[in-house]
Amino acid sequence: MRKLALSDEILLKIEKPARYIGNEVNSVMKDKNEVDIRFAMCFPDVYEIGMSHLGIQILYDMFNRREDVWCERVYSPWMDLDKIMREKKIPLFALESQDPIKQFDFLGITIQYEMCYTNILQVLDLSGIPLFASERNEEDPIVIGGGPCTYNPEPLADFFDIFYIGEGETVYDELLDAYKEHKKIGSSRREFLERAAEIPGLYVPTFYDVTYHDDGTIASFEPNNVHAKPTIEKQMVLNVTDTYYPEKPVVPFIKVTQDRVVLEIQRGCIRGCRFCQAGMLYRPTRERALERLKEYAYKMLKSTGHEEISLSSLSSSDYSQLKGLVNFLIEEFKGKGINISLPSLRIDAFSLDVMSKVQDIKKSSLTFAPEAGSQRLRDVINKGLTEEIILEGAGQAFEGGWTRVKLYFMLGLPTETEEDMKEIAHLAEKVAERYYQIPKDQRNGKCQIVASTSFFIPKPFTPFQWATMCNKEDYIQKAHIVNNEMKAQLNRKSLKYNWHEADVTVLEGVFARGDRKVSKVILEAYKMGCLYDSWSEFFDNEKWMEAFEKTGVDIGFYNLRQRDMDEIFPWDFINIGVTKKFLQREWERAMKGEVTPNCKMKCAGCGAAIYGGGVCVESKN
Structure with missing residues (x-):
């Protein structure tokens, strides 16, 4: 019988102890003495978020089909348990075996969004694994990162041994086989990383050197090891029908985000x-x-x-x-x-x-994502959606019995004008008008049109990777323009407006297009107590601003300056297929x-x- 890593006394003190006990339906149990490789698969957020992620379920199933591998799961401990683990020096553990992560061969971390970066450091720290890859020894797990944020891995490069660029079903078997051989012949950690660097799609940051121009832009990005490739090729599954897919996904004991x-x-x-x-x-x-x-x-x-x-x-x-x-x-x-x-x-x-x-149409709302209020700006972003299509769809929905519509927009898009911003309110008003054109005896009471705006963040490998962003104050001003215009509409009682946090957007912008210098800020913020930054109740912008100031990293350099078309980006060494x-x-x-x-x-x-x-x-x- 398994012995739980947490005592009954601790489990009674914390919120939702089922996050940490494992043993859920369809979870995989193996004899650790009969496998060659132990792999801890981590989602660096709370259990309810991580358990909703399909990618981890796919890899968990794929790894555990191998008799020589036992893949287990680990998530970020919630704030209450984090405090207790630090006080009592309890090492972070995997759900299935309840064994410390430090005892595993691999710690695989999926990196889905930028605001989980301090949680990655939390996982390493609580596991007793040195935060910097350069400080790890032969006893430490190989720390490997995957997921969408690895398409610009540079802000996290100092903390990872390997990044897996692409879809997970492709070259993991080759990596695991290489690791078995490494253990068999007793080669060094560095020798294994050199072997890994030869596998397509695997990026080993320590084998690359970056130099900078006086203005802070990248002058060169070159391999410093003969085993490392100048270009990392994205790995991709060509036949998605016949690839791995979990027929028995793990079922959580508690309600999760996507149950x-x-x-x-x-x-x-x-x-x-x-x-x-x-x-x-x-x-x-x-x-x-x-x-x-x-x-x-x-x-x-x-x-x-x-x-x-x-x-x-x-x-x-x-x-x-x-x-x-x-x-x-x-x-x-x-x-x-x-x-x-x-x-x-x-x-x-x-x-x-x-x-x-x-x-059940009485309980649901329909969602449209026009992204921009005006047709001019929708053409700029290549949305392929006209006002006519939006109003036609809304009209059919209203006539079918729906009364609630959600409209998603972005503020701060390239070439945006004040008129474009006001058009968000005008489009919401037109959707409401379309509802009230239906004969009164055929309506289900009043309609509710909820317009929500996020703030645009330029991402790597998009046509807008050259775009500038705005500062926090400008974003807030844009939201106020929309809000005031909403209040001026005839059907304003049927309209509701929400907007995203501007300070979080500014940070996401830095992390999205950052280089290796940004790692100093992430580490400093973590040391100051920043954690669960994607959760508004824990996000502390003042601490982040202090971390930027202490490390001398300039937010404006990453977010506000104009980029030349021939500038070397931190992610240019990756080939995703779509050409620059x-x-x-x-x-x-x-x-x-x-x-x-x-x-x-x-x-x-x-x-x-x-x-x-x-x-x-x-x-x-």
């Missing part, structure tokens, strides 16, 4: 939104076969007992078999209490028909307000089809 079966229907996106990093990183589009998805739906619902299934994709409406899949799910699970969730849909007649069948020339071309088209057709309409020559071995079917049309 449902997740069915990934495709990867990639045909849309060319110029602000969207995921749309560029995960090109080309690759669909899962309909029959395989039907199998997964059956097996996963049966193995988990979940009562909801969600179709996951960047743009579900573009999945060619969507109609067949949705109709199958509706018919197959009718009367069985299974809800179907359909995020990332364009609101059209088919989508509304589907949602009317699968949702294409991104430059799209940036130039954006400045002219020119729209680029989506991949199904016309191939824009981004490079992803060639990189993906010609699997981008749309590009051949």
Whole structure:
């Protein structure tokens, strides 16, 4: 019988002890003496967030299919347990075995968003693993990072031994086999890292040197070891139908953020939104076969007992078999209490028909993401959505019985004017007007239109990676302009407006496009007590500003300056398939307000089809 790492006394003192005891349905138990490699898979946030992440479920299942590997899970301890662990010197432990992370061969950390960076240091610190990769010895686990933020790994480069660039199903087996060989022959940690550096998609930061110009921009980024490659190639699964997928995902004991079966229907996106990093990183589009998805739906619902299934994709409406899949799910699970969730849909007649069948319309709202209020600015960002389409979709929804609509926008987009900002309020008003055009006896009371704005953050590998940002005060001023315009509308009682925190946006901007110098700020902020920065109740902007001041790192250098087209970016050593020339071309088209057709309409020559071995079917049309 397992002995829990935490005593009953501690478990009674903390919130939600089920976060730490493991032993959930479908979790994998093995004999640690009969495996060659122990891998701790970490999501650096609270259990409820981490357990909702599909990527970890996929890798957990994939690793544990190997008889020679035992993959376990670890999450960031919540603030109450963090305090106790430090006071009582309790090492961070894995859920399955309850063994200290320090005893593992690998600590794999998925890096999904920038505001979890101090939590990564928390995980290392509580595990007793030196924060800096350069200070680790033969007894320490190999610390490897993956996920979307590794497409600019430089702000975290000092803390990781390896970064895995790309989709996890591709070269992990080669890495694990190399590690087994390393243990067998007794080679050194450095020799193993040299072997890892030879594997496609693996980036070992210590084997690269960065030099800077006097103005702080990068002068050179070069390998300092013969085993390291000048360019790291993104790893990609070509056949997503036949790759790994968890038929028995782990089922948490407590309610988590997404308490449902997740069915990934495709990867990639045909849309060319110029602000969207995921749309560029995960090109080309690759669909899962309909029959395989039907199998997964059956097996996963049966193995988990979940009562909801969600179709996951960047743009579900573009999945060619969507109609067949949705109709199958509706018919197959009718009367069985299974809800179907359909995020990332364009609101059209088919989508509304589907949602009317699968949702209780009295409890749900529909979501549109115009991103910009004016058509001019939607053309700049290449959104491919007109006001006519938005109002038509909203009108059909209202006539179908919906009364609540959410509208998502961004403020601070390139070329934005005050008129563009005010158009957010005007578009929300037009949507409300569309509702009140319905005869009174056919309406369900009043409508509610909720407009939400986040602040634009330029991301690596997007056409907007050259864009400047705003400072905190400018962002707040933009939000006030929208808010005041909302209050001036005729149907203002039906309108509601929310906006994102400006100070968090400023930090995200620095981390998104930062270089290795930014690691000093992250470490300083962590030492000052910054943790769970993506949680508003714990975020402390004053401490972060003090950390920037103490380390001499200038926020304006990363967020506010104009970048030259030929500047070397910290992430330029990574090849994602989409070429820098294409991104430059799209940036130039954006400045002219020119729209680029989506991949199904016309191939824009981004490079992803060639990189993906010609699997981008749309590009051949």
